[in-house]
Amino acid sequence: MSAAYATFGLAPAIRAGGVLADGGYQIHRDFVDFVVDGRPLLFQLSDLDAVSPLASDVPPAIFMEQVRALLLEADPPLPDGRFVIYGCPECADLGCGAVTAVIERDGEDYIWRDFAWQTDEHADLELNGYRGVGPFRFHGAEYRAALTSLSEGPPRRRVLLIGARVAVLAKLAAALRTIGIGADITQDAHAVPAEELRGYGAVAFGRAVGEAERAAVLRAFEHAGVEVARVDGLAPIVPLLVAQIEHALDHSPHAQRRLTTLAAADSAAEVEVTSACRVRITAYRLDRLYRTHIREVFDGVLEPGRHRVPLDPRAVKGEAYVVARTTGGVLAAPVTGARRG
Helix, strand or coil: CCCCCCCCCEEEEEEEEEEEEEEEEEEECCEEEECCEEEHHHHHHHCCCCCCCEEEEEHHCCCHHHCCHCCCCCCCEEEHHEEEEEECCCCHHHHHHHEEEEEECCCCCEEEEEEEECCCCCCCCHHHHHCCCCCCCCCCCHHHHHCCCCCCCCCCCCCECCCCCHHHHHHHHHHHHHHCCCCEEEECHCCCCCHHHHCCCCEEECCCCHHHHHHHHHEEEEEEECCCCEEECCCCEEEHHHHHHHHCCCCCHHHHHHHHEEEECCCEEEEEEEEEEEEEEEEEEECCCEEEEEEEEEEEEECCEEEEEEHHHHHCCCCCEEEEECCCEEEEEEEEECCCC
């Protein structure tokens, strides 16, 4: 085994949820990801839709049990000294598949080795091993410091919704709650106690909310001692607003994100990714009667770099927007230069 050391760290991450073009829902998950040599370990495992066991929506006691297990202060949950590193984001059932690895001590060092995709009690390294991933040797002090810094895990994400169109806000709140993001509606943040304001990660404004009203709301958060992400709603389209809010709630370091850039004109969308991953791009447009039209314009695996994706002019006619999604992030952008009429 190589004696070279890898660095170990932790960073907030999300599994992007959302309202899908076919009307279905995908659950949003906040979790803590493992960062090895400055890069999320998940990125080394192809385009895997999974989350670590350090997720925000597990009870604090269970969360800390996961931390203790990674510190080898508890028995491994699987035979042969294997631990779940990433699991199914919907149910965490081993039957759906999980990335597992052996975690062991060597003196003061911690070693992660023999990574595999596992669907039952025993891993088959010959058939399902991740060749080229690991082994990783971590300095014990660095490893323990990172994990013991976790107390209650990543915070649950909530958003405060403010706007004039109550029906849209109600649909938006319902959609957010369905995918696992708490949402509340108000017209006056001054009526919300400071301790409640501290529970929000973002505030989203509808287009009809004036700048003076927005400033007053932001001052209320400031007086409560809260740094809150501001979302200026692009249009009264629920899936589009969900995407904007998810992006605002993503606190992962920008340098460690897969999806980093999205821009669109009437003929093409430009998207940039930092590692090979599946990207889905959906176009939303409002017609003259303010009815919403949805078109999936791209679904495929992109290699690292900047890509130009052609847009069907009919999908982005008039007032239009695009949303790009990977398993770990989402971006939304207006389509500039779209033809009117």
